[in-house]
Amino acid sequence: MVVSLLSTKLYIPPARADGVARPRLTQKLQDGLQQPGSxxxxxxxxxxxxxTLLSEYASLHKGAVAWLSLDERDNDPIQFWPYLIAACQTVHSAVGEAASMLFQTPQPPPDDAVATILINDLAGLDHNLTLILDDYHTIQNEAIHSALVFLLEHLPEKLQVVVSTRIDPPWPLARFRVRNQLIELRAQDLRFTASEAATFLNRMMGLDLTAADVSALEARTEGWAAGLQLAALSMKGRSDIAGFVKAxxxxxxxxxxxxVEEVLKRQPREVQEFLLQTSLLEPLNAELCEAITGCTDGQSMLLALYRANLFVVSLDDECKWFxxxxxxxxxxxxxxxxxxxxxxxxxIHQRAADWYGQAGLIPEAIEHSLAAKDYDRVVKLVERIALPMILQAHVRTVERWLKAIPKERVEESPKINLAFAWLNLLRGSVNQISPFLVRLKTIFSGPGASDLGPSLQGEWLAVQSKWSSLQGKQEESRDLASQALQILPEEDFLVRSIVYVNLATTYEQMLDYNHAAEMFQMIVRNARAIGDSTFETLGISGQARMELMQGRLHLAFEIASEGIKRMEDSGKITPFGATLYGEIGQINYFWRRLDEAQKYLRQSISSSGHSGYSDPEIFNHVMLSRMAQMDDDWEAAALEVTKAHELAQRIPPAMIREELISQRVRVELAFGRLESAQAILQPEGFAFTDVFSFPDLAPGSAVTNPVGLLYNSALRILLLLAGLKKDQSNLKRGIELADIILSGELQCRHIPTALETLLLRSKMYATMGDDSRRLKDIAAALELAETEGFISVFVEEGRPIYEGLRAMSQHNSLGSTRLDYIQKILAAFPTSLRSTKETGKPIMSNFKVDKKVAELDAPLVVPLTHREVEVLQLIACGDSNQTIARKLVITVSAVKKHTGNIFGKLNVNSRTQAVARARLLQLLPTDR
Amino acid sequence: MNNPCAYEIRVEGHLTDQWTDWFNGLVINFADDGKTTLHGTLADQSALLGVLNKIHALNLTIISVKRSDPEN
Structure with a gap:
């Protein structure tokens, strides 16, 4: 059940043909808005x-206009943004399409992201768009304010924004004024001038007032339009106009x-009553008015009021809504x-609730039932839509309703208690849940429990299952969920879907991927039954992920491709579609089909539609960085990973945090920035001081994908440390750790990370000079990788693995691996590696072999001191020893001593070389 | 600042005491100088802002807002 948006909020109120034209104001708006950025x-x-002024402006304006009339209920990002997007979509249907779908899932996207999405979408518009936000004073929410300020500070060229409000919004208005970005119309500007007042009173309201009367009224009302209008209404048909004006x-x-007193007094009794009774409604239509007042001519009544200028605003062109x-x-x-x-x-509220209920507008029916204090009906209606509303993220609205229900009624309704429980479970506020669980336990273990029926019984089990899983009791959660599924009627799709999702997560956490995959399959089946494409793609991408994690690339590819095909055929791209494209991209990367990988990663970004989830974009940059690094293009690798990191700091990723950490470490190490690499892993609990320390990992415990990525990154650092310091003690610890990680990874069949660990261990053995173990690990990796065709994971590890593979193919020590697979991998290494002349030196001297190629890039064994960096900086400026000495207030011999140390640490012989190498390693502050 | 306090709000114009309910039960007095005083206890600053907003919504001109000492 999708709770629909009330479209009258998006109608542009038509300008009245007989209204007072205010060219001085519309012109000011038009001229001002032509300035870019204002x-x-x-x-x-x-x-x-x-x-009225804005509808006049909209009717005169040549370009497209999107209109949003705000009210108190919009003071919540979950309500506000979908309406704002819907308003833009009245003009350009593609704006924020994927973003609006995101708001239909329980987890709202990060606030900042929404403004970014819209800016991006609107920046791509071909035509101008004027966005009018009416009654903005109803918004007090900080998140909305700050997102709008962000939007106004980054206004796309094609977008004009007009905001009306009774109270200045808490925006940096002074700053906008100084920058000349703000076109302001205040009471002084909108106040009717004497001539406007005359036109209004005499022409529009059909009076015949003297100039003196007009100016007296203008003065008394201070040019306030509503006052003038009320005055005019009071004077209509009166013979003693002068007397009225005087009084x-x-x-x-x-x-x-x-x-108002005067105006009402002059209306027939039935009009007075009509006005009073219908004043409780917004918006109005004829049918609703008839239901409330009992009159039979609602439409002609509304039209009469509209024509008489009785403060009735028409909301559409058909005069249906007012x-x-x-x-x-x-x-x-x-x-x-x-x-x-x-x-x-x-x-009156009762009758309104009746009408809304019959019209299927349940939220409105609930609001009026609350005003009527008709709690029987409130309970009945809330029971019906609480769960679907919660799942569509209208959490605060549902909470307000639930809290308005008197305690004793909450106590007697199992369904309301279940709704309270879901509310707290799904938003993770576990502290508030216990009273409801206690009560539910009483209800469901009481004497009347057996009469409650399978639907309620099943839902109660589902709640308990979710609760257990939040407490980390995975087995208990699984058992309760299975019981729930046995009881729940097939047609309870919504609750069943929640149970399946919960069960899939639980199985995944228990590392039971086969059962998790089965549950994802059930989610797909259930979703297809109710035509819910969001749940369907969630299920399919989950299924694919289970296979991908275990390295079943072909199967994962098949599942994800099928999912993409279904999604594309249906024309409904859902937020989880981005995950599917990302999965296909990653699989292609493993196979080293880099063009394909890039294509799908791009598609992942575009189908996420800048949806607020940063994952697709971050993942794309991470993968591009890996591709560049694999090709020895370190500059590009660094650039891409920096982009990913910056994005992640703005909008933290949901799933791929460790993927990013892993690549950041690789890039830092490639540049020899050992300390930065260590700093990245430090918050994760790894320390590389005299003794290497790491988060506890008991032998025999399972190692999941993210954990594996972190430990592998640590192994990388150890490997480089050992190679530089010729210090083998850390290396031994590294190998011990690799053994534990590997068995943990193999235990849960995390093949991709296991391959990485194997190859890293092989490189460690190479550094130690243990040639047979080194080759044995490569052979083991080949065996694990061959069926699914992994290639990139070998290429990423560079020369030692290349040479190992070469040696194996030449000496025919292949084991069960086919030669053409190895040759395929070898051919994938960068040409620079392959063309280097085979040295024939023992593998032991790997680092020396590398030195010619990588000498300049090799990290410093001993870092430069602060003073040495200062000296080096002056050398880079071309200063002589004497000048340096003077600038730093030290002796010339001290400068020479520093210079000597710098040369030693940088392993160079000249000042030019020193500067070149320092630049490469980004040791100079100006390089950072 | 977040305790109930007595407030006195003065506005331009004559407001009848029918408005008492509309303004959270504040007592309404009309003075000879053509101004109206609303006074009474409000739960906290949020309640005060709510009343001020209502006054603003009716386009009444606010002249002053005073908090009486809670002790008195």
């Missing part, structure tokens, strides 16, 4: 004609009260409170 703010109290302008009584001017509605509502008893007002 936006307009209309800030003044109610009744100054903000909305009104001479009175001190609050204008609105005085005038609303009262906000201030007029307020005045009427205050009046109804003192003219009707509370019970009579409740009856």
């Amino acid at each position: 936006f307009a703010l209309l800030s003044c109290p109610a009744g100054f004609g903000k909305t 009104f302008t001479g009175s001190n009584v609050y204008i609105s009260e005085y005038l 609303r009262y001017h906000h201030m007029f509605a307020d005045l009427l509502q205050s009046r109804i409170q003192w003219s009707l008893p509370a019970e009579a007002i409740e009856v």
Whole structure:
């Protein structure tokens, strides 16, 4: 069940043909908005004609206009953004398409991201778009404010924004003013001039006032449009106009009260009652008004009010939906409170709830039932839509409803308690859940429990299963979920889907990937039954992920490709579609089909539609970095991983944190920046001081994909450390650790990370000079990798593995591996490696062999001191020893001593070489 | 600042006491100088801002807002 958006909020109120044209204001808006980067703010109290002016502006404006009328309910990002996107989509249907789908899942996307998405989408527009946000004062939410400020600071060229509000928003207005970005219309500007007032009163309202009367009214109302309008309504058909003007302008009584009184007094009784009763509704249509008031001519009544200018605003071109001017509605509502008893007002709300309920507008029906204090109905309706609403992320709305229900009614309804439980479970607020669990336990173990039926019983088991899994009791959670599935009727798709998702996660955490895959399959089947493409792609990408993690590349490829095909055929790209493309991209990378990999990774980004999840984009940069590094293009590798890292700091990734860490470490090591590499792993619990220390990993424990990536990164650092310091003690510890990791990885069949560990261990043996073990590990890796055709994982490890593979192919020590597979891998290594002349030296001297190629890039064994960096910097500027000595206030011989040390540490013989090498290693502050 | 406090708000114009319910039960007094005083206890600053917003929504001009000493 998708809770739909009320489209009247998106209608542009049509400008009245007989309205007062205000060219001085519309022109000011138009001229101002032509300046790139500027936006307009209309800030003044109610009744100054903000909305009227904006609809006039919209009707005159040549370009496309998107309109959003905000109200109190929009003061929540989950409500606000879908409406804003929907408003843009009235003009350009593609804007924010994927983003809006994201809001239909329980986990809302990060706030900052939404503005970025919109900016990106809108930046790509071919045509101008004017976005009008009316009644922005209803927004107080900080997240919305800051996202809008972000949008205004990065306004795409084609976008014009106009905001109307009664209260200045808490934005940096002063800054916008200074930068000349802000076009402001305030009460002083919107105030009617004497001539506008005359046009309004005499032409639009059909009066015939003298200039003196007009100016008296203008003065008394201070040019306030609503006041003038009320005054005009009070004067219509009156014979003694001069007397009215005199009484009104001479009175001190609050204008609105005085005038509303006058206006109402002049209306027939049934109109008065109609106005008062329907003032409780927004928006209005004829049918609804008839249901409330009992009258039979709702439409002609509304049209009559509209024509008489009785503060009725038309919301669409067909004159179907209307609303009262906000201030007029307020005045009427205050009046109804003192003219009707509370019970009579409740009856009106009852009738409204009836009508909305029958029209299928359940949230509106609930609001009016609450106002009518009809808790029977509230409970009934909330029971019906609480869970689907929660799953669509309307968490706060549901919470408000649940909290409004009196305690004793909550106690007697199992379904309401279940809703409370889901609310807290799904948003993870476990502290608040226990009273509901206690009560549910009482309900479901009480004497009447057996009458509750399988649907409720099953849902209760589902809640308990989710609760157990949050507490880390995986087995218990699994058993409860299985029981729930046995009981739950087939048609309870929603609850069944939740159970399947929960069960899949539980199995995955228990490393039972086969069962997890089975559950993902059930999610797919269930989703297809209700035509829910979001759940369907979630299921398919989950299935593929289970296979991919275990290195079953072909099967994963098949599943994900099939999923993509179904998704593309249906034309519904869901947020999880990005995951599917990413999976195919990764598989292609493993096979070293780099063009294909890049193509799918790009598709992953575009189908996520800048959806707020940063994963696809970060993953793309990580993979591009790996591809560049594999080809020895270190500069590009560094650039891509930096992009990934920067993005991740802005919007943390959901799933691929460790993939990024792993690649950052690889790049740092490639540049010889050992300390930065160590610093990356430090927060993960790895320390590379005198004694290498790492987070506990008991022998025999399982090593999952993310854990494996972190430990492998640590092994990489150890490997380089050992090679540099010729210190083998850490290396021994590294090999011991590799043994533990490897068995953990193999235990849960994490083949991709296991391959990496094997190859790293092989390189460690190479450094130690243990040739037979070195080759044995390569052989083991080949055996694990051959059926699924892994290639890149070998190429990434560079020369030692290349030479190992060469040796194996030449000496025919292949074991069970086919020669053409090895040759395929060898051919994939970069040409620079392959063309280097075979030295024939023992493998032991690997590092020396490398030195010619990588000498300049090799990291420093002993880092430069602060003073040495200072000296080096001056050398880089071309300063002589004497100048350096003077600048640093030290002796010339001290400078020479420093220079000598620098040469030694950098392993160079000249000042030019020193500067070149320092630049390469980014040792100089200016290089960073 | 987040304890109940007595407030006195003065606005331009004459407001009848029918508005008391609309303004969270504040007592409404009309003075001879053509101004109206709303006074009474409000739960906290949020309640105060709510009342001020309502006054603003009716386009009443606010002249002053005073907090009375809680002891008195």
